[in-house]
Amino acid sequence: MTNRPFKTGESREQASLLPPRVEDYVEPNNPVRAIESYVCALDLAKLGFRHADRGAEAMGQPPYDPGDLLKLYLYGYINQIRSSRRLEREASRNLELIWLLRNLRPGYRTIANFRKENWAALKAVNRGFVLLVRELGLVGGSVVAIDGSFFHGDASKTSIFTRKRLAEQIARLDLEIEAYGRSIEDNDAAEANEPKKDRADGPGAGSGGDAGDIGAKVSALMAKRSRAEADLARLEASGETQLSVTDPDARLLVKNGQAVAGYNVQSAVDDKHKLIVASEVVNASSDVGQLHAMAKAAKDALEAEALQALADEGYYSSLELKACEDDGITAYVPVPEGNGRLEKQGRFSLKEFSYDPAGNAYRCPAGELLRPMEGRWQNASGRTEIRYASSTKTCGACQLKARCLSPKASRRTIGRWEHEDVLERHRARMQGSRELMRRRSGIVEHPFGTIKCRAGYRHFLVRGFDKVRGEWSLMALCYNLTRVLNILGFEGFIAAVVKALTSRKRPFGAVMNVLQRTLEPFWAQIVPSLSVRLS
Template identity: 40%
Template sequence: MSKFISGEDRNQSTLFPESLEDYVSEDNTVRVIDVFIEELNLAELGFKGLTLKSTGRPKYHPATLLKLYLYGYLNRIQSSRRLETECQRNIELMWLLGKLAPDFKTIADFRKDNGGGIKNVCKTFVEVCRRLNMFEKPVVAIDGSKFKASNNKGNNFTPSKVKFHIDRVEKNIERYLELLDEADKEQANVTKIKATKDRLADFRSQLKKLHEIKEQVEAHPDKQISTTDPDSRLMKTQGFTRVVSYNVQSAVDTKHHLIVAHDVTNVPDRGQLASMTKLAQEALRKKDIRVLADKGYFSQPDIKDTIDLGAEPIMPKTDTSSSEKKGIFNRSLFKYDANKDIYLCPAGNELQNRMQVFEQGKYLDVYFNHIACRDCKIRSQCTNSKKDPRRIRRWVHEVLTEEMLQKLKNQPELMLHRKQTVEHPFGTIKLWMGATHLLTRGLKSVGTEISLHVLAYNFRRMITIMGVNGLSKAIRVALP
């Protein structure tokens, strides 16, 4: 054993350093956490508990609990109970909090009661990054990721799921009624009959609850309910699995991979482009930004709204045409001539602009040619209708999407750049969370939890870029 590194004798008396300061190195992360929180005006950011009453027990200052949470999320400690434990044994936290050790209830209540303030701190740090010229190139990548909610899949109900459970319970009731009849005919013992009746009563009680849930599902706008976390929704994830979750949106800077803006929703990505672009513009204080997104965001009205905001959206188009499944020509084979405002069909005939309709919130020009379609030799490959001609619908602002798709065609590497940018923050945050669900419930509380994750992620990125001492100095300059 003499050749191995040996520890000290546990009974050996030692002289520990005289102060906690000696335990914390100059480049320790807790030092920059302390600088950042101390520079904030917590009253302006909307934190509660800053005004004290003349009587009663003293409170913990919000800055103390905010430091605790930022440290916890930076070190993969998000649970209030685990944070309570760390306060009693972690030397770094003893230094950061001045040996204060709040109980888990106080820690949890702070996060619950100061959601607005925590979100404003997250925005303030993004503003610090902006003042430090971290966003020189106004290009952001937008994406959404599903975060598992604190709601078991078994406690989420849709019309098809409720019907399945009702059918299953009704079959069990029929089976136990038959068993009860058989027991009566065979004059079975009282214990067996009583057990059968008890089981039958349980199933009838279940059936009554399921019918109540069915009424709630049918009355709900989304046609689904979650009993544990009412705001969570059953959504598709990668691999086409369905998970009760929240859809977290983020806009990420393509240069330093900093999260510029984020939001928490319980709806799919489509329709979120303009709202996320607006949040990114407000954070960057720039209108003319380029926004990269995947095909899940493709929505023509949303693209126009984004352009109207002054931004430049870039994303691929989804092919939602069912023509190929029907055995007829795909819409992409019909070529538009902007000069003549006509479409050329695969047979070379001209389809004129005949009328305008309003469908699904959009004004569409309708192109067709009765005569040419009636006498066409390949009509059977173009339409299954025996009377009506093939009609091509064109959005009145479709030139906007065509120009966007042309830009993407000229720069196909943009989609790879988008993926390499926006997937990194989500992967990092989920790694920090571990293989678990969100700790809080409800859109408001989940929004606060995600804000803490985003703040910690951005904080870690800036420490990586500038170092502890460099970031500390920069914060003092950016937050006078």
């Protein structure tokens, strides 16, 4: 036996009589087989993928199967590979991808276009996976936590303009143009005072070259000013507050002093296994106005009769709470404390007044009644209110007048929302919700933490609402898929896919096709037993 200092590999030049199969390089329980089984079980044409319903009789160069490109993207997003150029390289050198795509090597443009063109189908796949996990009993269906997180868009902060910023830019350009205009006038005056020179002195004589440079700079500034004026006019005509010249839908989002040029991703997460059951991408900094839409989307996805929705203080809105209650959703949102303006002035706030539902009146700290006024009023937030007022004579003689009325007021007036009972029930609910609110952050922050910190996905690679929503659907789908694989295990996931296929009455051949392409190493053992169970 020859002694060797190290283990040696096989010669790259050695020919093999029986070369190893690509199948042998992918172990039987490799997660890539789960991707294969899941995509094979999808009805891609029904989901809306381009070319999915193309027949063999179609003319022209055949395109790539959308199923293969979907597998490529699922593998990439699960393994932190999102760039179309990187996916192109990995398809040529990554054995798992070579197995998954059967040695197909699509170009980066084909890969990128698939993500851009099939954004609606990607959203449909994500929704379909939520239905699958619901069928498998992996969601509780009674409690969801809702939150939002900022993601950077494919735009810089400097490419997003507000009306104020555009007005400041125009004023700054005016000053620069004026300064260059004075410079041209000074040059002209200097040339007029100099003694005339013979034209034969040469083309470089005088300062005409400098004047030409200044004129070119002024022309460039004028063009820039015209573009800024056009952007300002377009912004005012649209009624929007911001304008992005790179990504038309990206916005400058500000929270806690930090600004991000991008999007606000909203998600609703089920409490049982922290799976994302509903999500949406918006471009508003504030979460106010998102509670009902997200809770309703989660309720529809879970097909729940009743649902508890947990959210943080940023979602508090009386109109949203009313909408949730009308749709059978019990919302738990901390009540903001407010700025305490009246308390700082030493005056009684609204909480010092008690409402008497029987008499439809408020009782002040001095024991006097504030009775309803005629008519209805609409406040700044759009709520319709009933106003309650005290007696001017009573307030004038009250010993607590200084602590109740402003210096110019002669009586105290209180506004009560016409659906104030909704807020009263919500406040009563929140008294015993400490444990629920403690659970909220542990539920909803898990997916965002995993996607942002483990996967490193803090930004989008595409532009525009449609494409961004398609890419987010890929992120959410890959998070859920990885989570379900960790919960069920490989064989459990494959069994779940087969069960879903049979429950939806898919043909027996389709079920066999999924098993054959994913569990080939165990084919001889699985087919007989499965045939007996399905016959």
